[in-house]
Amino acid sequence: MAKKYSQSKKAKEQFKSKVFDYMMKDPQKIYDKEELATYFQLDERTIRAELEKIANYYPVIAFSNRIGYQIATWSKEMTIGELESVHDDILHQINELNSRIKNLKARLKPLVANKVMLKKTIQEKETEDVLASDENMFADISDR
Secondary structure, eight states, rough: OOOOOSSHHHHHHHOOHHHHHHHHHTTTSOBOOOHHHHHHTTHHHHHHHHHHHHHHHEEEEEOTTTSSSOOOOOTSOOHHHHHHHHHHHHHHHHHHHHHHHHHHHHHHHHHHHHHHHHHHHHHHHHHHHHHHHHHHHHHHTTTT
């Protein structure tokens, strides 16, 4: 079961990440995994895992059509155009995540169906083995 993350202000304040701190120095910049991996001297898988952790607390934008990650930030001082741009990025990310969820649910269906059929087959085999064992036991008794 997936770990639940609190989205409270306190939880965000307690969350610590050097990668997040680095990205927030220039929040408008799009950072790629290679750059972050080189800077922190970590492999890309570790960087990706760290970005996933950050995304549990902050809006990380990662588009499939462009390489890189960005923390979605905004302020009331931004222009309407800038605010709409951040809004569009967030909406696009939500749509991509929903699409991924839909695809993953579709992939789950045959797995779950096969799991159920396999469990039933195992139970049938176990029943057959018990019956065969009982028959052998009765045969041994009658041979005496």
